[in-house]
Amino acid sequence: MALSDVVAGPRNEEGIGSAIGILKQRFGERFSTGTALREQHAHTTTYIPSQIPDAVVFPESADEVLEIVQVCAAHKVPMIAFGTGTSLEGHVNAPNGGISIDTSRMNRILKVNAEDLDCVVEPGVTREDLNKYLRDTGLFFPIDPGANASIGGMTATRASGTNAVRYGTMKDNVLSLTAVMADGRQINTGTRARKSSTGYDLTRLFVGSEGTLGILTSITLKLYGIPSCIAAGVCPFPSVDAAVNAVIMTIQMGIPVARIELLDALAMKATNQYSGLNYPEGPALFVEFHGTDDYAAEQAGLFGEIAGELGGGDFIWATEQEERNKLWKARHDAYWAGFTLRPGASCFATDVCVPISRLAECIHETQEDIAEHGFLAPIVGHVGDGNFHVTMLFDESSKEEIEQAEAFTKRLSSRALAMEGTCSGEHGIGQGKQTALQEEYGCEIDLMRSIKHAFDPDNIMNPGKIFSMT
Amino acid sequence: MALSDVVAGPRNEEGIGSAIGILKQRFGERFSTGTALREQHAHTTTYIPSQIPDAVVFPESADEVLEIVQVCAAHKVPMIAFGTGTSLEGHVNAPNGGISIDTSRMNRILKVNAEDLDCVVEPGVTREDLNKYLRDTGLFFPIDPGANASIGGMTATRASGTNAVRYGTMKDNVLSLTAVMADGRQINTGTRARKSSTGYDLTRLFVGSEGTLGILTSITLKLYGIPSCIAAGVCPFPSVDAAVNAVIMTIQMGIPVARIELLDALAMKATNQYSGLNYPEGPALFVEFHGTDDYAAEQAGLFGEIAGELGGGDFIWATEQEERNKLWKARHDAYWAGFTLRPGASCFATDVCVPISRLAECIHETQEDIAEHGFLAPIVGHVGDGNFHVTMLFDESSKEEIEQAEAFTKRLSSRALAMEGTCSGEHGIGQGKQTALQEEYGCEIDLMRSIKHAFDPDNIMNPGKIFSMT
Secondary structure, rough: OOOOHOOOOOHHHHHHHHHHHHHHHHHHEEEEEHHHHHHHOOOOOOOOOOOOEEEOOOOOHHHHHHHHHHHHHHOOOOOOEEEOOOOOOOOOOOOOOOOEEEEOOOEHHHHHHHHHOOOEEOOOEEEHHHHHHHHOOOEEOOOOOOHHHOOHHHHOOOOOOOOHHHHHHHHHHEEEEEEEEEEOOOOHHHHHHHHOOOOOOHHHOOOOOOOOOEEEEEEEEEEOOOOOOEEEEEOOOOOHHHHHHHHHHHHOOOOOOOOOEEOOOHHHHHHHHHOOOOOOOOEEEEEEEEEEHHHHHHHHHHHHHHHHOOOOOOEEEEEEHHHHHHHHHHHHHHHHHHHHHOOOEEEEEEEEOOOHHHHHHHHHHHHHHHHHHOOOOOEEEHHHOEEEEEEEEOOOHHHHHHHHHHHHHHHHHHEEEHHHHHHOOOOOOOOOOOHHHHHOOOHHHHHHHHHHHOOOOOOOOOOOOOOOOO | OOHHHHHOOOOOOOHHHHHHHHHHHHHHHEEEOOOOHHOOOOOOOOOOOOOOOEEEEEOOOOOHHHHHHHHHOOOOOOEEEOOOOOOOOOOOOOOOOOOEOOOOOOOOOOEHHHHHHHEOOOOOOEEEHHHHHHHHEEEEOOOOOOOEEEHHHHHHHOOOOHHHHOOOOHHEEEEEEEEEOOOEEEEEEEOOOOOOOOOHHHHHHHHHOOOOOOEEEEEEEEEEOOOOOOEEEEEEEOOHHHHHHHHHHHHHHHOOEEEEEEEEEHHHHHHHHHHOOOOOOOEEEEEEEEEEEEHHHHHHHHHHHHHHHOOOOEEEEEEEEEHOOOOOOHHHHHHHHHHHHOOEEEEEEEEEOOHHHHHHHHHHHHHHHHHHHHHOOOOOEEHHOEEEEEEEEEOOOOOHHHHHHHHHHHHHHHHHHHHEEOOOOOOOOOOOOHHHHHHHHOHHHHHHHHHHHHOOOOOOOOOOOOOOOO
């Protein structure tokens, strides 16, 4: 789908009017049709134009979600679950109008089972709030997309982030979840057992379903002990190729690196500017090792040997928590840092993921593409998984620049697919990548549609996302 | 479902006759209606009575699977995929008759991408054959259910085994798969990328679907480097409680043990008898640590401290490959060893999985249940995941013993569910655990049914498994 194709769908005006009347009466000041609030609920971290919902409601419990779903379902009104609005592919837009269900008041941590290394949270809990809450238990939740996203949103988009190379993605870290279905049924996809062979894996079906199958009301997550030693560092490399080859060797040797992140020269420059740092302005890897003192040191030593062989420069180590936090905040802010390169520009953020043996080639060709077209587009990436991001700065008032950005993204997706990769490692499809999804899959999309139709025959759960139902 | 409820369903005699005629002509000597062969294809490692298919066919390629599916679909004839026949809950029975599709001649390893730590295999490849093939590459595939099962069967049942505590289950180690659907569509659920956020997770939907959604034709698996040091050992404990508490502390401390297996006193006795060993005949943990020399030693040391605190006795270590193989063969043969306790008896093997904090309690209550009823029922388990097995020896000619075994299994499932666990950690549902599935889930089974109906409206893919469609 091109940007210009993200158009409004059919609106059920009568149903929307009825639902608004009922929900307004029921939820009072926790329900709003105010323009500013509605605009805020469609304006996300994305290049895709906003399509605002007709109203926003703030439930405080699963029972209230159920009430909202029942009203919307009775009147066939679209529902769009909203976490923190940090998704990147237009996931919270309301192309057919409808009600934005803002989960920010469902922000309770319902239970921490420290002895079982799991917890149960409401969908509006953010990853940073969860980790603040957990700190005294000695446990942490590792999944960290760039933004301080909500656990509900992270579940819905199958988020990952810098720790995925060691700890997996949301797919690997959601034990089970509860949701309200379009027909008002409340489901619980599993137990707290660490593994199960009982029937179809509904948990994994909901993880990554982008709100199109039901509204999440709680999520049970795996937790991990905070390692006794965490050693982080930045290592400059003479070229992106050299840095990527160091990553490939690290993974192939089985070094269980916790984080291994690439920033190209342009991304380092932007990061220095934005975060007030003075790292060398060439390609670099940000790495982190977890373990006992001895084990973290052993991993760091092995990685150091690899980096040395490939021309890596002196490490800048950060072992104290404050220094580490500063380092990783700079990495997480890379998206925002990009804007310093072209003040006033918009950002077209995209990601792909390829088998690691093809990573250097894929990044290399992408950099050539960027250079050839004169784009301003830093590259950062979770390269241990073969996943990287391009954040292209463009002028959203320029039709030509939009078309160029779209064409670039299309070439990038096709390049990744040709290398046996995927058109999105972690951002998801939303509205922005539906054409790429069609290039990645064929009749499999019909299977996905048939599940959607079976679960949501009136297409009221976040319609128009992942694929069209028409 | 009680044993006595595993009854034959409706048979489409005319369709079966037509399909047999066509397939016989097409596949010649690779198609058989011989009684002995048909019986072999329903007689599996299970206590559930056999329900034999009408014919067996041996395809040698995905294209031949497609041909078979097209013939069966055209005549609405059930198809039952068959790997090695080592499933435990009646998965390959043919309650409505139909064609057993034996995948043993689809046993090619299609590709090993050593640099990406993955491989593509046909469904009939067994886990031992795969690891023999991989040995020279320095890589291995860790998932090891007791039997030398086929990768197709392991995928279909979401198998795990002794390494799951460190390496995950089939859910975590299948990157993607190809399958033929009931309508003849051939699908490919994903790419070789390590992670993806592109649409519904069809890969995980097929993993554990027990052949009810389509016939697998290839599976792409994650591989791992063979650790430079592997240290295995057996540690006796004064009681099951002490052993289980050692497991709990090990997991909670985050020691990345590769294997941690419990055998109770009865299982140790049987193992000694069957495998010609002379381990102390009390409860024991079989453990294994993977890593560099230093790291494996560090893990073993930390575990040794925990074991010592809980009264664990002297370790019997096995670091050489031959010794380790002997140790783990004994553990894998525990199922067969059980039969030495009561020659001529049948074995009722069942498994449950609970949060690890409830594991000691669950095993303790189960042992009391066994003692109270005077059963002969050794316990073994992948206790690092909270997963354990009871293998009850019973006389299959005794109606009373069958009823007692069924009642015991029902109590065990209910006990696990009451402790926030699941009625099967790895064996699956098949025919044997459908009542337990209904106790574990409610309307979620209707969602599963709706997926099955969407993918296989005529209910010809392994009908009667997981849940009934009537």
